[in-house]
Amino acid sequence: MHEELEFAKKLALESGKVMLKYFNKEVKSRYKSDLSIVTIADEEINRNVISSISAQFPDHSVLGEEESSDKKSDKVWLCDPIDGTWPYAKGIPVASFSLALVKQGVSQLGVVYDPFMKRLYSAVKGKGAFLNSKKILVSNLDTKHATVNMEWWPKAKYDIAATMHKFSIDTSAYVLHLGSVITASCLVASGQYEACVYAGTKGKSIDIAAIKVIVEEAGGKVTDLFGNEQRYIQDIKGAVVSNGVIHEKILEYTNGLGATKKICISSLASEFNSATRKVSS
Incomplete structure (x- = not known):
C-alpha cells in the first residue's frame, strides 16, 4: 500500500x-x-x-x-x-x-x-x-465540552439541523456549521473537534470514504446516522464521525431520523424556551 x-x-x-x-x-x-x-x-x-x-x-x-x-x-x-x-x-x-x-x-x-x-x-x-x-489522535472530551460540526442543506434527505440543535440544547455541546464535512472531520481526527454529523446520501460516499479510515485510524468512529457500517461504493445514509466517546450519545438523537421524518421547528422552539426557563429559575 x-x-x-x-x-x-x-x-x-x-x-x-x-x-x-x-x-x-x-x-x-x-x-x-x-x-x-x-x-x-x-x-x-x-x-x-x-x-x-x-x-x-x-x-x-x-x-x-x-x-x-x-x-x-x-x-x-x-x-x-x-x-x-x-x-x-x-x-x-x-x-x-x-x-x-x-x-x-x-x-x-x-x-x-x-x-x-x-x-x-x-x-x-x-x-x-x-x-x-x-501521528494524530482524536480527543477524549465528552458532550459537555464538545465541539460538533454539522453539514446540512435544504435538499438533504435527513433534517439533521433541527436534530443537532436539540442535541446542543440538551447537552451543552457547541454545534457549528463549517461548510466542509471533510475539513471538519479531519479536525475530529486531529482532536480539535469531537464530532461531525453529515446529512449526505445519494452520491455522497465520496465525502466519507477517506474520512472513514483517517478518523478511525486516529482512534475515532465513523458510522451512518443510525450506527451502521457502510460500503463506500454505493449511496450512504449520512454519517456520524466522532472521537468515539460521544458517538452513542449522538446516535440517540440521529436514530430518530427517517427518510421523510423531520423535527418540527415549533417543537424545537418549545424545547429551547423550556430550557431557557429552567436556567432562569
Whole structure:
C-alpha cells in the first residue's frame, strides 16, 4: 500500500495547487440539481485525478464527484475534488481535496489536503493516521465540552439541523456549521473537534470514504446516522464521525431520523424556551 499512499499524497498536493490557482478569482461555475455549486477547478482536478490513476493503476476504477471511470474493478478510488465548493466559490478558504482507495466497499487508504492551511492528512488501514507525517489522535472530551460540526442543506434527505440543535440544547455541546464535512472531520481526527454529523446520501460516499479510515485510524468512529457500517461504493445514509466517546450519545438523537421524518421547528422552539426557563429559575 506504500506505492498507493505516496501516489495519493502527490496527487493531493497537485490538486491543492489547482485549488489555489483559481481561488478568489472570477471562475466559471454552475449549479447542480441539488443546488450545490461546481466550479472549473472541481472539473479540472477531477479530470486530472482520472488521467493520473488510469496511467498509474490502469485496472482501478475511479468514482469522482464530477466524472468517473468504471473499470469493473474491486479497487475503486473515490475522489471529491473540492469539498466545500460553496465557500470556496465565495472566496472563503474552507475547502479540501479528498481521495480514498476502497476495496470491495471498504476504505483502505485515505488522503485529504487542505491547501489553505497546508494540512495533509493521510491514513492506511491498520497503520495509524497522520497530519503532515506526524501521528494524530482524536480527543477524549465528552458532550459537555464538545465541539460538533454539522453539514446540512435544504435538499438533504435527513433534517439533521433541527436534530443537532436539540442535541446542543440538551447537552451543552457547541454545534457549528463549517461548510466542509471533510475539513471538519479531519479536525475530529486531529482532536480539535469531537464530532461531525453529515446529512449526505445519494452520491455522497465520496465525502466519507477517506474520512472513514483517517478518523478511525486516529482512534475515532465513523458510522451512518443510525450506527451502521457502510460500503463506500454505493449511496450512504449520512454519517456520524466522532472521537468515539460521544458517538452513542449522538446516535440517540440521529436514530430518530427517517427518510421523510423531520423535527418540527415549533417543537424545537418549545424545547429551547423550556430550557431557557429552567436556567432562569
